[in-house]
Amino acid sequence: MVRAASPRIAVLLPCFNEEAAIAATVRGFRDALAGATVYVYDNNSCDRTRQVAAEAGAVVRSEKQQGKGNVVRRMFADVDADVYVMADGDLTYDPAAAPAMVEMLLADQLDMVVGTRRHEVKDAYRGGHVLGNRVFTGLLSGLFGRSFSDIFSGYRVFSRRFVKSFPVLSAGFEIETEMSVHALELRMPVGEVETSYAARPEGSHSKLSTYGDGWRILKTIGTLYRVERPALFYGAIGALLVVVAILLAIPLVRTYMETGLVPRFPTAILVTGMIIIAVLCVFAGLILDTVTRGRREVRRLAYLSLAAPGEP
Secondary structure, X not given: OOOOOOOOEEEEEEEOOOOOOHHHHHHHHHHXXXXXXXXXXXXXXXXXXXXXXHHOOOEEEEOOOOOHHHHHHHHHHHOOOOEEEEOOOOOOEOHXXXXXXXXXXXXXXXXXXXXXXXXXXXXXOOXXXXXXXXXXXXXXXXXXXXXXXXXXXXXXXXXXXXXXXXXXXXXXXOHHHHHHHHHHHOOOOEEEEEEEEOOOOOOOOOOOOOOHHHHHHHHHHHHXXXXXXXXXHHHHHHHHHHHHHHHHHHHHHHHHHHHOOOOOHHHHXXXXXXXXXXXXXXHHHHHHHHHHHHHHHHHHHHHHOOOOOOOO
């Protein structure tokens, strides 16, 4: 149960054409978190999502820029609360799990609690999504040293200092990946709670494209790794160039040792150019690493300027 002296809790529901599910979702979170304000952010729905959400008791607002990342950026900027609960408005996430997630956040003074999905209904989770989740979760762990059990879960509880220090840059479904990397890079205290994941109700359809959004998520992970770990990123490119240059240079060196000549002059020029570019990559990575460290310090200071969850 949530503490007696409950902080201000905001439930954030990004929605797009969820007329079939939004009323039940709003009522579920209002029942689970008494006193919480439920916000529905409509993202250009062409059905009755806005009207149905308002009738169910939600505060309804709009975001015209299409994409979940754009909606999250708007929600985090507009809503002022102590604890933020974010879920999709399609009734796939269990509102009854929210009190336990909020309690964990407050009791352990965490900054993010992720609701890891447990799907008991076959239609709740497409096979391609299961495989993609495992692959991307492992990739994130390999690149950043650690990860979450379910990096794509849209069911999360945040502290105020997470929300107000998070510079949302993503536009679409890659937003969950960006959230995870933000928490990992700032070494925030985080937790996970296993929650049930249900099939969508009739009339509700997934907006996630397995291949299109999967490619965007892969590019986002690569971009975040380049930005957050430039020394390793550019150092790896430099090391690869050096290895290729050495392999190309071995025959040249053998010929020179035997005859004193360099008959393949273009190859020698290519090898020299690759070594120069490799050195430039290494130095570029070192310089950008210094810049990244400074940016990370600024983000950390912005994060620390706000009180921890549960503190006055």
